[in-house]
Amino acid sequence: MKDEAITVYKHMKDLPSSRLLGTGTPMCAGCGGLLAVHQAYDILGEKTVFVNAAGCMTLLAVYPYTPFRGSWLYTAMASAPAGAQGVRDALDIQLAKGRIQPEEDLQVVVLTGDGAAYGMGLSSTSSAIEHGLDFIYLCYDNEGYANTGQQSSPATPHGAKTATSTGAQGFGGHKKDLFAIWAAHRPAYVATVIATEPVDLARKIEKAKNLKGPRLIIALSPCPTGWDFDPQETVEIGRLAVKTGMWPLKEYENGRVTHTKVPPQRAPVEEYLERQGRFAHLFKPERNEAVLAEIQAGVDEYWAEVEKIND
Amino acid sequence: MYRIRFHGRGGQGMKTASRILGSAFFLQGYEVQDAPRYGAERRGAPIFAYVRAARQPIQERGIILAPDLVIVADDSLLPMPAAGVLQGVTPRTTLLIHSSEAPETWRQRLNIAGSLLTLSAQAEPHFAGTALTGAAARLVGVIMRSALEQAVRQELAGLGEETLSANLAQALAAYDGMAAHAGQVSEGEASAAVACPRPDWVDLPLDEADAAAAAIHAGATSVEVRTGLWRTLRPVIDYARCKRCWWVCSEFCPDSAIKVSAENYPEIDYEHCKGCLICVAQCPSHAITPIPESSEVKP
Ligand SMILES: Cc1ncc(C[n+]2csc(CCOP(=O)(O)OP(=O)(O)O)c2C)c(N)n1
Ligand code: SF4
Numbered sequence: 185m186k187d188e189a190i191t192v193y194k195h196m197k198d199l200p201s202s203r204l205l206g207t208g209t210p211m212c213a214g215c216g217g218l219l220a221v222h223q224a225y226d227i228l229g230e231k232t233v234f235v236n237a238a239g240c241m242t243l244l245a246v247y248p249y250t251p252f253r254g255s256w257l258y259t260a261m262a263s264a265p266a267g268a269q270g271v272r273d274a275l276d277i278q279l280a281k282g283r284i285q286p287e288e289d290l291q292v293v294v295l296t297g298d299g300a301a302y303g304m305g306l307s308s309t310s311s312a313i314e315h316g317l318d319f320i321y322l323c324y325d326n327e328g329y330a331n332t333g334q335q336s337s338p339a340t341p342h343g344a345k346t347a348t349s350t351g352a353q354g355f356g357g358h359k360k361d362l363f364a365i366w367a368a369h370r371p372a373y374v375a376t377v378i379a380t381e382p383v384d385l386a387r388k389i390e391k392a393k394n395l396k397g398p399r400l401i402i403a404l405s406p407c408p409t410g411w412d413f414d415p416q417e418t419v420e421i422g423r424l425a426v427k428t429g430m431w432p433l434k435e436y437e438n439g440r441v442t443h444t445k446v447p448p449q450r451a452p453v454e455e456y457l458e459r460q461g462r463f464a465h466l467f468k469p470e471r472n473e474a475v476l477a478e479i480q481a482g483v484d485e486y487w488a489e490v491e492k493i494n495d
Numbered sequence: 496m497y498r499i500r501f502h503g504r505g506g507q508g509m510k511t512a513s514r515i516l517g518s519a520f521f522l523q524g525y526e527v528q529d530a531p532r533y534g535a536e537r538r539g540a541p542i543f544a545y546v547r548a549a550r551q552p553i554q555e556r557g558i559i560l561a562p563d564l565v566i567v568a569d570d571s572l573l574p575m576p577a578a579g580v581l582q583g584v585t586p587r588t589t590l591l592i593h594s595s596e597a598p599e600t601w602r603q604r605l606n607i608a609g610s611l612l613t614l615s616a617q618a619e620p621h622f623a624g625t626a627l628t629g630a631a632a633r634l635v636g637v638i639m640r641s642a643l644e645q646a647v648r649q650e651l652a653g654l655g656e657e658t659l660s661a662n663l664a665q666a667l668a669a670y671d672g673m674a675a676h677a678g679q680v681s682e683g684e685a686s687a688a689v690a691c692p693r694p695d696w697v698d699l700p701l702d703e704a705d706a707a708a709a710a711i712h713a714g715a716t717s718v719e720v721r722t723g724l725w726r727t728l729r730p731v732i733d734y735a736r737c738k739r740c741w742w743v744c745s746e747f748c749p750d751s752a753i754k755v756s757a758e759n760y761p762e763i764d765y766e767h768c769k770g771c772l773i774c775v776a777q778c779p780s781h782a783i784t785p786i787p788e789s790s791e792v793k794p
């Protein structure tokens with residue numbers, strides 16, 4: 185099944201104990217996206233330049249404050265990979281002209297939300313992969329346009345209430361399978377992660393860091409404000425996303441998809457849904473059995489498919 | 496003109512409260528301005544909202560500097576100078592504080608000569624905004640009970656019948672509870688444009704373009720921002736119970752606010768901890784306890 189990669193991150197205690205990302209950011213208390221960014225940054229290291237499309241994380245670097253140790257570039261929502269192309273080209277020219285030494289080179293990391301990654305920025309990402317751009321794309325997926333008040337995005341799950349889907353059935357669409365779309369381009373690496381599984385996240389960032397070419401990572405990021413739950417539950421809710429099988433942890437490399445953490449006994453999806461205000465209408469005033477069953481069936485079908493392939 | 500300022504934290508419903516009060520004035524035939532004011536900060540950060548209401552068209556703009564009524568949803572903001580709760584408060588200003596402490600205690604603590612009322616703290620803090628709005632509607636004395644009810648229904652219609660009726664009950668109960676003080680808040684003087692304070696100018700020297708550009712030349716400058724002010728509950732570590740598994744609490748703190756000492760003990764950075772309490776929920780030894788940020792305890 186899984187090739188045992190050489191990693192320095194085998195247990196929680198192998199994780200870095202000092203933090204690169206500065207304190208004092210304007211993100212909400214308990215922000216799952218910020219949690220993923222701090223964990224990824226600890227592994228990526230200081231020699232990273234971030235290219236950030238409009239979204240909550242844009243507010244990280246508001247002049248004269250930045251939590252990053254190095255450079256950060258802001259782009260329009262659809263164009264972060266194009267911005268990354270420019271930064272990569274500039275670094276390559278500087279290297280070729282001997283103006284910077286190879287050890288001064290930087291890792292170019294696109295940081296965007298799901299609205300940009302799954303929607304507005306998909307075309308420029310597709311081009312960047314096609315051009316073989318040497319970059320990492322880190323999408324923090326909070327399943328909506330959080331920065332503007334949690335309107336639905338192409339990453340919003342079926343049935344969720346958002347600012348633009350307030351009816352009794354919630355969001356009528358289905359979460360787009362961005363992992364599959366990215367993997368279909370055959371880039372160097374694609375992975376899903378979640379900050380509540382920090383060792384899995386660290387290994388995947390470590391692996392991406394040591395590869396070349398387009399490397400893309402989606403981090404499901406529980407958002408207390410947009411998903412409507414108490415900030416202290418961020419980690420618990422993230423864990424339930426994995427336990428219920430709603431957020432499969434996997435990676436794509438050399439044409440193959442591997443699941444890195446298969447929940448041994450999947451908990452019912454309700455355990456995940458009922459703790460979030462955005463799904464409250466599926467339980468009250470009466471249970472919406474049809475939508476609940478539909479969500480469960482979708483998850484069961486996914487994992488049945490995975491088992492079939494692995495057999 | 497009535498000038499009313501609401502102070503609270505992001506997520507406590509101050510924007511909605513100001514809208515309800517604004518709509519109630521409007522239904523009563525007033526010209527109204529209502530607006531929330533906040534920066535890039537999110538949930539937990541101090542914010543304010545304001546309402547102006549007058550019988551004539553309102554020409555005044557911007558923040559309210561001479562309030563007739565100041566409403567405080569979160570009493571932990573009072574001792575915090577950065578929140579600016581007492582800005583422009585004079586003896587003719589009424590202060591309405593959502594607090595479980597007595598008005599006399601606050602009057603002494605804040606050394607306030609004017610009128611100070613409290614609305615006892617709600618068991619469910621998210622109702623504070625609507626309850627305070629109900630009280631405010633009675634304090635100004637020109638809003639009928641029916642106008643308040645209609646305004647609440649109008650502004651909260653999207654929240655579903657259950658939430659709406661719970662909020663409505665809170666607003667009306669607070670309205671009724673303020674009967675003894677009905678009409679005690681009066682309209683302030685109309686102000687002329689010339690009376691407005693001039694903005695503070697900062698003269699900037701003309702720099703070369705590359706030096707004058709909005710570039711930041713140091714790393715992690717965000718540490719200058721004291722997000723510890725957002726906190727209402729403070730996580731406190733009991734080191735006698737702590738098992739030094741920093742990879743739990745420090746790793747799961749979204750805000751990098753738990754440092755790890757040379758002896759592998761976690762240390763909370765209270766200048767920046769936002770009080771999300773993830774560390775409390777995750778600590779396997781239950782070594783972290785949340786305690787209220789009371790006005791006496793300074794970060
Ligand atoms: C082309 C364009 N459309 C709309 C906006 C307004 N806007 C700013 S942030 C944002 C939401 C972005 O959503 P996402 O990428 O998921 O990031 P999040 O806000 O969730 O962090 C929107 C719609 C914009 N900046 N540019
Ligand atoms: S809205 Fe959600 S993603 Fe955005 S800062 Fe707040 S918690 Fe984080």
Ligand code: SF4
Binds near residue numbers: 738739742778779780
């Ligand atoms: S998680 Fe709890 S026991 Fe472990 S280091 Fe943190 S405070 Fe101590």
Ligand code: SF4
Binds near residue numbers: 752753763764
């Ligand atoms: S409450 Fe705990 S986890 Fe949350 S910001 Fe403070 S130290 Fe970090």
Ligand SMILES: [Mg+2]
Binds near residue numbers: 297326327
């Ligand atoms: Mg988003």
